[in-house]
Amino acid sequence: MMTLRAGWIMTQRELAHWARQPWTPIFGLLFSIMLLLVFGFLFGGAITVPGGGDYITFLLPGMLALSMMFGVESTATAMANDARKGITDRFRSMPIGSSSVALGRVGADMANSAVELFVLILGGLLIGWRISSDPPSVALAVVLLLWLRFAMLWIGIFVGLSFRGDGATMAVQVLVWPIGFLSTAIVSAETMPGWLGAIAAWNPLSATASAARELFGNPTGITSGPLADGAVWLALAWPLVLTAVFLPLSARAYRRLRA
Amino acid sequence: MNSLTADGLQKTYGKTRALDGFDLAVPSGVIHGLLGPNGAGKTTAVKALATLIDVDAGAATVAGFDVRGQAPQVRRRIGLIGQHAAVDEILGGRQNLVMFGRLFGLSTSDARKRAEELLAVFGLTEAAERAVSTYSGGMRRRLDIAAGLVMTPAVLFLDEPTTGLDPRARNEVWQSVREIAARGTTVLLTTQYLDEADQLAARISVMNHGRVIAEGTPDELKRQVGGDRVTVTLPLRTPLDHVAERLSRAVGAPAVADDDAHSLTFEIGLGALADVVRGLDELRIEPEDLVLRRPTLDEAFLALTAGASR
Numbered sequence: 001m002m003t004l005r006a007g008w009i010m011t012q013r014e015l016a017h018w019a020r021q022p023w024t025p026i027f028g029l030l031f032s033i034m035l036l037l038v039f040g041f042l043f044g045g046a047i048t049v050p051g052g053g054d055y056i057t058f059l060l061p062g063m064l065a066l067s068m069m070f071g072v073e074s075t076a077t078a079m080a081n082d083a084r085k086g087i088t089d090r091f092r093s094m095p096i097g098s099s100s101v102a103l104g105r106v107g108a109d110m111a112n113s114a115v116e117l118f119v120l121i122l123g124g125l126l127i128g129w130r131i132s133s134d135p136p137s138v139a140l141a142v143v144l145l146l147w148l149r150f151a152m153l154w155i156g157i158f159v160g161l162s163f164r165g166d167g168a169t170m171a172v173q174v175l176v177w178p179i180g181f182l183s184t185a186i187v188s189a190e191t192m193p194g195w196l197g198a199i200a201a202w203n204p205l206s207a208t209a210s211a212a213r214e215l216f217g218n219p220t221g222i223t224s225g226p227l228a229d230g231a232v233w234l235a236l237a238w239p240l241v242l243t244a245v246f247l248p249l250s251a252r253a254y255r256r257l258r259a
Numbered sequence: 260m261n262s263l264t265a266d267g268l269q270k271t272y273g274k275t276r277a278l279d280g281f282d283l284a285v286p287s288g289v290i291h292g293l294l295g296p297n298g299a300g301k302t303t304a305v306k307a308l309a310t311l312i313d314v315d316a317g318a319a320t321v322a323g324f325d326v327r328g329q330a331p332q333v334r335r336r337i338g339l340i341g342q343h344a345a346v347d348e349i350l351g352g353r354q355n356l357v358m359f360g361r362l363f364g365l366s367t368s369d370a371r372k373r374a375e376e377l378l379a380v381f382g383l384t385e386a387a388e389r390a391v392s393t394y395s396g397g398m399r400r401r402l403d404i405a406a407g408l409v410m411t412p413a414v415l416f417l418d419e420p421t422t423g424l425d426p427r428a429r430n431e432v433w434q435s436v437r438e439i440a441a442r443g444t445t446v447l448l449t450t451q452y453l454d455e456a457d458q459l460a461a462r463i464s465v466m467n468h469g470r471v472i473a474e475g476t477p478d479e480l481k482r483q484v485g486g487d488r489v490t491v492t493l494p495l496r497t498p499l500d501h502v503a504e505r506l507s508r509a510v511g512a513p514a515v516a517d518d519d520a521h522s523l524t525f526e527i528g529l530g531a532l533a534d535v536v537r538g539l540d541e542l543r544i545e546p547e548d549l550v551l552r553r554p555t556l557d558e559a560f561l562a563l564t565a566g567a568s569r
Contacts, residue, residue: 009358009361010362013350016350020350020351021349085343085344086343086344087346087347089306089311089339090339093338094334094362095334095363095364096362257312258311259313
């Protein structure tokens with residue numbers, strides 16, 4: 001009860017940040033929309049989807065998954081900032097548990113990402129993306145996307161707590177790009193050289209992107225391989241694995257602040 | 260009863276012994292100064308007492324509770340004001356205080372009431388709605404201290420609270436700290452500024468290399484470094500070293516020369532003042548200034564920490 005209440009207070013803190021500085025989340029959204037436009041219209045004309053299908057329709061679920069993955073950056077930055085400014089120490093000197101601090105982060109970041117998802121879906125529909133499936137599938141797609149974001153949260157908390165200097169957030173900011181692009185989020189793995197395609201297919205991001213495509217009834221760009229039959233299962237499993245690894249690591253990193 | 264006790268605290272970071280047998284006993288309701296050069300272990304000591312870090316060995320209690328076994332009870336009774344102004348810069352002052360109050364378990368309306376009281380006490384009512392990032396250094400520090408007082412803690416830790424503040428803001432913080440102690444809160448204050456400890460603290464522990472090397476009231480510490488001092492400021496045309504040699508023979512004590520002030524200082528008892536005057540007379544020197552004074556805390560501190568390094 002106390003944990004939940006403290007977690008909610010921490011979430012409210014983040015929501016108050018938005019009200020105070022609305023430009024920060026708005027800028028994040030504009031960035032995602034810009035990426036969507038760059039890939040959809042600038043590069044999109046030169047890209048064909050294996051197995052056929054419109055590129056915008058192929059791209060959009062991938063962009064949704066990509067933006068969930070990029071969320072790791074904002075989580076890590078927020079954690080590192082609080083640690084650097086001594087706010088984490090103040091929380092730690094108060095009678096509130098580490099789970100409350102984490103819960104606040106979860107509440108705030110998930111709310112932020114849900115809004116982002118909603119805006120990107122609207123933006124996609126405006127530029128010609130179409131959903132051709134039933135509402136339960138659409139709901140499952142959204143849940144799987146947020147599930148990926150949830151896993152990214154723990155990576156972000158772990159990185160933000162473990163490497164508190166500016167270097168850590170910089171590293172995350174740089175690393176999300178190659179990791180994000182080495183997936184099926186933007187292009188099909190089948191257009192890549194064989195070995196690279198294999199790596200991309202095993203990227204957790206690819207599982208979520210492919211599952212979202214399948215569930216939205218969009219072209220998947222996949223004709224064979226594990227993603228052809230089991231994308232939804234992989235999109236459930238990958239974030240579970242990541243959470244199982246990074247949640248305990250985050251808890252450990254928080255405890256290690258006492259070392 | 261002692262509000263704060265520490266018995267042989269040890270804490271090692273790699274090869275650095277941050278705490279090396281740290282002892283402390285602070286009675287309730289007083290301001291205790293923790294003084295030491297950079298790297299002496301002051302912040303580590305505060306963090307250990309405030310349950311932020313685990314020590315390797317030793318025992319400590321805060322408000323009667325063991326910092327290792329009863330950390331939650333300790334946390335309900337302390338306020339920590341660290342070296343950074345640990346407040347949310349994006350939020351306003353009022354939002355910060357309400358948030359911390361609610362995190363301590365106050366209802367929203369109680370937290371609001373408490374926030375208003377604290378804003379008034381710390382002169383922040385007018386700035387309450389503004390984002391903290393627009394506050395001056397002194398205002399930020401005052402808000403930081405207010406945030407540490409939301410629950411009227413039994414023990415308040417202040418880690419170098421006036422570092423980087425201008426003299427006026429420093430005075431405001433000092434005034435706040437005195438008022439806090441007057442209401443019965445025990446304060447552990449770390450500082451590098453000796454005048455700060457001299458002004459505020461009833462007793463001082465001087466720290467170096469992770470342990471306490473001297474403890475007492477400011478006056479006791481000053482007395483530890485010896486007797487009174489006579490400082491003679493000479494006219495600029497008088498050669499300092501020449502006079503130093505002859506005068507110290509007359510006084511029977513070595514002279515400490517200060518080239519900038521063009522002065523000589525002798526560590527002597529009250530009776531030796533006459534020797535200085537006689538010596539000057541013999542040399543036919545008319546001093547610009549002649550002062551008899553007690554040793555300063557700076558001198559005590561330098562003597563103590565220099566002795567421990569050797």
